[in-house]
Amino acid sequence: MLRLRRSGVCAQALIRDRFSGPVAAATLSRLMLVIGVAPLFAPTVGGFIAHHWGWRTVFGVLAGCGLLVLVMCWRFLPESHPVGRRQEGGLPAALRSYKTLFGDPRFLALAVLPGLVSGALMSYVSGSPFVLQVQFGLSVAEFSVFFAVGGLLLVGMAQINAALVHRYAPVRIIRLALPVQLTLALGLVVVAVTGIGGVIGFLVMLALVISLQNFVPPNATALALSRHGGRAGAAAAVCGCLGALLPAIISPLVGVFGGSAIAMASVMAGSLVVGLLVVALGTPAYRRGGWTTGRD
Numbered sequence: 001m002l003r004l005r006r007s008g009v010c011a012q013a014l015i016r017d018r019f020s021g022p023v024a025a026a027t028l029s030r031l032m033l034v035i036g037v038a039p040l041f042a043p044t045v046g047g048f049i050a051h052h053w054g055w056r057t058v059f060g061v062l063a064g065c066g067l068l069v070l071v072m073c074w075r076f077l078p079e080s081h082p083v084g085r086r087q088e089g090g091l092p093a094a095l096r097s098y099k100t101l102f103g104d105p106r107f108l109a110l111a112v113l114p115g116l117v118s119g120a121l122m123s124y125v126s127g128s129p130f131v132l133q134v135q136f137g138l139s140v141a142e143f144s145v146f147f148a149v150g151g152l153l154l155v156g157m158a159q160i161n162a163a164l165v166h167r168y169a170p171v172r173i174i175r176l177a178l179p180v181q182l183t184l185a186l187g188l189v190v191v192a193v194t195g196i197g198g199v200i201g202f203l204v205m206l207a208l209v210i211s212l213q214n215f216v217p218p219n220a221t222a223l224a225l226s227r228h229g230g231r232a233g234a235a236a237a238v239c240g241c242l243g244a245l246l247p248a249i250i251s252p253l254v255g256v257f258g259g260s261a262i263a264m265a266s267v268m269a270g271s272l273v274v275g276l277l278v279v280a281l282g283t284p285a286y287r288r289g290g291w292t293t294g295r296d
Contacts, residue, residue, distance in 0.1 A: 014077075031218070044144065097234040109282025110224035111239045114217035115246030116275035117178070120185065120268040121213050122247035124150075124206065127254035127264035135261055136199045146203060150210045158214035170219035175285045177215035178276055184209045185269035192261040202261060209268065216275070217243070 049058050101107055132138045132146065164173055188205040191197055197204070221239050228235040250271050257263035280286050 044148070094234065097231040098238070100231065101228060101235055101238055104227065106283060107224050107227050107235070107238075109278050110220045110227075111235075111242050112246070112278055112282075113174075113220040113275055114239065115242040115244070116250075116271050116278065117181075117213065117216045117220075118243060119247045119250030119271040120181075121210065122251040123254050123264055123267045123271065124210060126251040127259060127267075128206075130259050131261045131264050132203075136202065138199070146207075149207060153207060153211040154214055157211050158218075161215050161218065165219065165222075170223055171283070171285050173219050174216050174279060177212055178272065178279060181209060181212040181216070182269065182272040182276055184212065185265065185272050188265040189262070189269050192265040206265075 046058050049061060128147070129143070133140070133143050138146070161173065184205065188202070188209055191201050191205050221243075224239055225232055225235050250267065253267045254264045257267065
């Protein structure tokens with residue numbers, strides 16, 4: 001996962017160098033899809049390889065994939081940052097870039113948002129094995145099927161988002177998708193507390209919350225990077241750092257609060273509540289006319 005995050009920083013900067021507007025948002029949506037879905041499918045794929053060919057084979061497969069990516073980057077991926085836009089000066093110049101970034105409240109709001117929304121997803125990833133298998137009694141096969149369904153929903157919805165950004169400004173999508181996802185998460189809390197619908201009701205609500213995961217992070221990242229195209233590498237580094245740090249802080253709260261369905265649903269909802277507050281207070285998305293532009 002950490003390797004994916006490091007690669008994601010470079011990929012985000014590359015996308016910002018090459019694209020802007022809806023194309024950048026759509027491309028970032030597909031990038032976020034890979035970063036988000038990989039941890040969901042990796043245990044299944046790794047387990048299959050280890051079961052049939054032994055655990056050492058997993059490392060061989062990883063090495064082979066890394067070598068393939070290296071060759072493809074060397075052969076097909078030229079430097080994206082124009083020479084005239086590169087900043088010289090080493091560490092002092094980098095520190096000045098970060099000072100500029102952290103002095104931009106709107107950039108920080110947009111950079112924090114993907115991590116908060118991803119915190120809801122990682123809370124599901126960390127809490128669902130206990131909640132679904134121990135509390136609700138799903139078998140290993142049933143749990144695997146639901147996990148796979150969640151992954152497919154992420155894939156499908158990411159493609160829908162990639163299509164929508166060509167018709168609607170990213171901020172419009174965030175403005176609508178985030179409160180809808182939060183409403184569904186609050187519904188998940190209600191189901192967890194009351195037991196309405198039993199395990200089926202809980203799984204349906206959980207699937208609906210997961211399905212909206214890839215509408216906010218790629219659009220927020222695209223908007224954040226668009227504010228600082230001249231320092232795309234530093235901006236992508238900040239976004240990537242927050243995107244990894246915040247889920248790492250949020251997801252353990254599921255265990256801290258008891259590891260139950262109520263705890264998992266509450267942490268997911270709480271993370272989205274904070275995200276909505278960040279959007280409302282740190283961006284013009286809910287202000288008069290603030291949602292009509294694709295940049296801010």
